[in-house]
Amino acid sequence: MVTIRDHVRFTDLKEASPEDIRMLARNESEIQRTEMADVVLGHLRLMDGANAGFQVDRLQHSLQTATRAFRDDPTDEELIVCSLLHDIGELMAPVDHPSFAASIVRPYVSEENTWMVLMHGVFQGYYYWQHLGRDNTLREMHRGHPAFEHTVKFCERYDAPAFDPAYETMPMEAFEPMVRRIFAQPATFRPPKG
Numbered sequence: 001m002v003t004i005r006d007h008v009r010f011t012d013l014k015e016a017s018p019e020d021i022r023m024l025a026r027n028e029s030e031i032q033r034t035e036m037a038d039v040v041l042g043h044l045r046l047m048d049g050a051n052a053g054f055q056v057d058r059l060q061h062s063l064q065t066a067t068r069a070f071r072d073d074p075t076d077e078e079l080i081v082c083s084l085l086h087d088i089g090e091l092m093a094p095v096d097h098p099s100f101a102a103s104i105v106r107p108y109v110s111e112e113n114t115w116m117v118l119m120h121g122v123f124q125g126y127y128y129w130q131h132l133g134r135d136n137t138l139r140e141m142h143r144g145h146p147a148f149e150h151t152v153k154f155c156e157r158y159d160a161p162a163f164d165p166a167y168e169t170m171p172m173e174a175f176e177p178m179v180r181r182i183f184a185q186p187a188t189f190r191p192p193k194g
């Protein structure tokens, strides 16, 4: 936990001085750098036991997606961490969890991986939306996007098959150092892009 020693004097943001704002920005970036990984890992743990009827719970699905990415390429930490966190919004934003998850990873990862997380719901829809009377080919409207094939691969190889209780899934502890490394980087503000 970061110790905050200085506090601003203003009670109305309109009266903030440049020094106030710079001090707050310094504190906030220090908090992000040191605490973000714990916040994210803590939220991921809330998915333990959450299950709508799959053979694995939401945490196991996330771990299994990340395990599959890891076994494909153990050096691609950014993709592994995005795989681990791609469904992190399912509890807080069940209607649009990809947007929630993308907003968490966006400041720390490439535009390609952010887009993959943001769009994975539409791309996963390819496998089952037809059973709900929805257009499962909606992802085709994005064909040609620089991250299209990357997102197809993520769904086909990591996300879609990651509901298997018999698969040897790596534990949370295996991924924690990777999450810490990704979230210890300075955050870059990137406005959302569809």
Ligand SMILES: [Fe+2]
Binding pocket: 086, 087, 097, 098, 120, 121
């Ligand atoms: Fe998802």
Ligand SMILES: [Fe+2]
Binding pocket: 061, 065, 086, 087, 159
């Ligand atoms: Fe998923």
